[in-house]
Amino acid sequence: MTQLLVLREQLQKFYQKYTLVLNPLFRFITGYITFYAANRVVGYNPLLNQTWAEVITGCISMLFPVQVLLFLASVFIVLQIAYVSHYLAITTAMMFMVLYFIYIRFVPKHGLVVLAMPVLYALNIPYAMPVLMGLVSTPVSAVPIVTGVAVYYFLLDTVYVIGTSTEDTINLYKLVMQQLASDTQMYVSVFIFTIVTFIVYFIRERKADYAFEIAVVTGSFLNLILFLIVNYLMDININILQLLSGITISCVLVWVIQFFRLPLNYAGAENLQFEDDEYYYYVRAVPKMSISAARKKVKRFNTHHNAEEETGLESNIEQEDMDLKENKGIMPGHDFDFTVSLDKEDLEEIEKEN
Numbered sequence: 001m002t003q004l005l006v007l008r009e010q011l012q013k014f015y016q017k018y019t020l021v022l023n024p025l026f027r028f029i030t031g032y033i034t035f036y037a038a039n040r041v042v043g044y045n046p047l048l049n050q051t052w053a054e055v056i057t058g059c060i061s062m063l064f065p066v067q068v069l070l071f072l073a074s075v076f077i078v079l080q081i082a083y084v085s086h087y088l089a090i091t092t093a094m095m096f097m098v099l100y101f102i103y104i105r106f107v108p109k110h111g112l113v114v115l116a117m118p119v120l121y122a123l124n125i126p127y128a129m130p131v132l133m134g135l136v137s138t139p140v141s142a143v144p145i146v147t148g149v150a151v152y153y154f155l156l157d158t159v160y161v162i163g164t165s166t167e168d169t170i171n172l173y174k175l176v177m178q179q180l181a182s183d184t185q186m187y188v189s190v191f192i193f194t195i196v197t198f199i200v201y202f203i204r205e206r207k208a209d210y211a212f213e214i215a216v217v218t219g220s221f222l223n224l225i226l227f228l229i230v231n232y233l234m235d236i237n238i239n240i241l242q243l244l245s246g247i248t249i250s251c252v253l254v255w256v257i258q259f260f261r262l263p264l265n266y267a268g269a270e271n272l273q274f275e276d277d278e279y280y281y282y283v284r285a286v287p288k289m290s291i292s293a294a295r296k297k298v299k300r301f302n303t304h305h306n307a308e309e310e311t312g313l314e315s316n317i318e319q320e321d322m323d324l325k326e327n328k329g330i331m332p333g334h335d336f337d338f339t340v341s342l343d344k345e346d347l348e349e350i351e352k353e354n
Contacts, residue, residue: 005289008260024062027069031061034073034115037122038080041155044162045083048076070104070111077155084162091173092158103147110144117148118155124242126152128250130193131219134200135212135258142197146190153186185236192226207284209269212258220251263289 015022035057043049057076061069074096082089104111113133120126129148133141157179161172180186196219203215224247231238272283 004259005263008263011260027064027066028058028062030066031069031072032058033123034061034069034119035076037119038073038076040122041118041152042077042080042159045080048080066112067108070100070115073115081158081162085172088158088162088172088176091176092154095154099147099151107144110141110147113141113144114148114151117145118152121152124246125250125253126189126193127196127220127223127247128253130196131200131216131223131250131254132257134197134219135204135215135254136261137201139198139201142194145193145197149186149189149193150180153183153189154180157183184234188227188230188234188236192223192230195226196222212262213255216251216254216258220247220254223247223250 032054035054039049039054047053057072061072064072074093078089078093078096081092099114100111104114113129117126117129120129126149129145130142133145154176158176161175161179165172165175199222200215200219203218204211208214224243227238227243228240230236231240269284269286272281272285274281274283
């Protein structure tokens, strides 16, 4: 644990030192992953479904704030769908506009959660979002999670309809909406992710030691159990291996985020009680874990060089003493010479004393 704390401290100092470089780099990575995931879901346009296109769009994302990424991703998805169906592209663009003007415009931070859900689905780790939002936010965060799940299954059903239909008419939109309304797996995901978000939030609000860690493990385990139960009861054909690997990776990812966000030292927890004129307070104080990396300062001494300097210094001193003695004309046993001169008054005082 100490090594992890030292690593955390070093990474924080490194980030503070190179903020101007790292922030654009993080925006590029976020943009690249977003457009990579979009190509995995709706990669119809051969021109956009290329690695160089993902890199270029990632570079464009690097030049703008993260909030602009939602608009760029929407345009990218619409262009992909327009390659195979102009009607579905128009209806998808209208759906994104309605979603923005009715909801995301007033709560911009929720827009990032909505965008993150389809991306996490493409990476097979959507189970991380409800656990993470339960840790860092409130139960209201279930709303953007549900919206993000709906957007992902809308795109998935759009791909399904395009693959099974041979026409390009307005009826495609009706087919997509019918497929979405009957998509059992979407309702299951919405139900489970909402429950997990609430449970994780409820646990991390408890005054128990290691509440955050318990919430992460419980949320991940709850994801696994609920999906297995629903898969058994409703036979929705969930890939068990992908489910296990996705939940495991999500659990580790959320734990790492929590560790770097807020590590707590429960061994130093204190329960305090105090009062004022109106209230009596019960406070539980848990200190944050913090440690600084030891700085080693090595001072090197060149003994050979120092000995030569000391020998030369002694030789110079002896030579100066010999020169001084020769100039003064004194014997080597004397270290100094002086002369005393007395005036007439001083001599008279000495004679009186004698």
